[in-house]
Amino acid sequence: MKAVILLGSKQKVTVEFNLVGSEFDSAGEASSKIKRILQQIGIRSDIIRRIAISSYEAEMNVIIHAYRGIMRADIYSDRTEIILKDEGPGIADISLAMQEGYSTAPDFVREMGFGAGMGLPNMVRCTDKFDIQSEVGVGTTVTMVINH
Ligand SMILES: Nc1ncnc2c1ncn2[C@@H]1O[C@H](COP(=O)(O)OP(=O)(O)OP(=O)(O)O)[C@@H](O)[C@H]1O
Ligand SMILES: [Mg+2]
Structure with a gap:
C-alpha cells in the first residue's frame, strides 16, 4: 500500500530523531526516514534529492564528529526546515x-569513505x-531550509 499524506498550507509534519556519535551501523537512517516521508507527501x-543530501551530510557530521544529538525536520507545504543540535x-x-x-576526520573514518571535507560545502549548495x-566544548547547531 502506498500512503499519501496531503499537507495543507497551514499544516506541518514534524519528525525527530536521536543521533548517537560513532554509531555507524545505523548511520543515515534518520535522513532516509525523512526522505521517505517527503516521497509520501x-x-x-529534485527537491527531495537536495533535502536528502543535506540532511545525510548533517546527520553524518553528528555521528562522526560529535557525541550525541537530535535531528528534527519540520515539513511544511512550501518548505522543509531541518535542525540538528549536538553535544560535542x-x-x-x-x-x-x-x-x-x-577535514579533521581520523583515518578509520576515512577508510569508511568519509572525511573528504565536502559535507558542509554540500549542505550550503543544496539548501x-x-x-x-x-x-567549543559544548556543541554545534545546524539549521537548514529547503524551499519546495
Ligand atoms: N557537528 C560537528 N561537530 C564538530 N565538528 C564538526 C561538526 N561538523 C563538522 N565539523 C568539523 O568541520 C569539518 C568539515 O566538515 P565537513 O562535513 O565539510 O567534512 P568531513 O565531515 O570532515 O568530511 P565529509 O563530510 O566529506 O565526509 C570536520 O572535519 C570537523 O572538523
Ligand atoms: Mg561531513
Missing part, C-alpha cells in the same frame, strides 16, 4: 571548517538557507 524528486567538541574556526577539502552556530 509527494514533494518533487564544537568547531573552533567555522570559516575554515566550511572550506572544501578541510536555500544554511546556518551553523558552534561553541
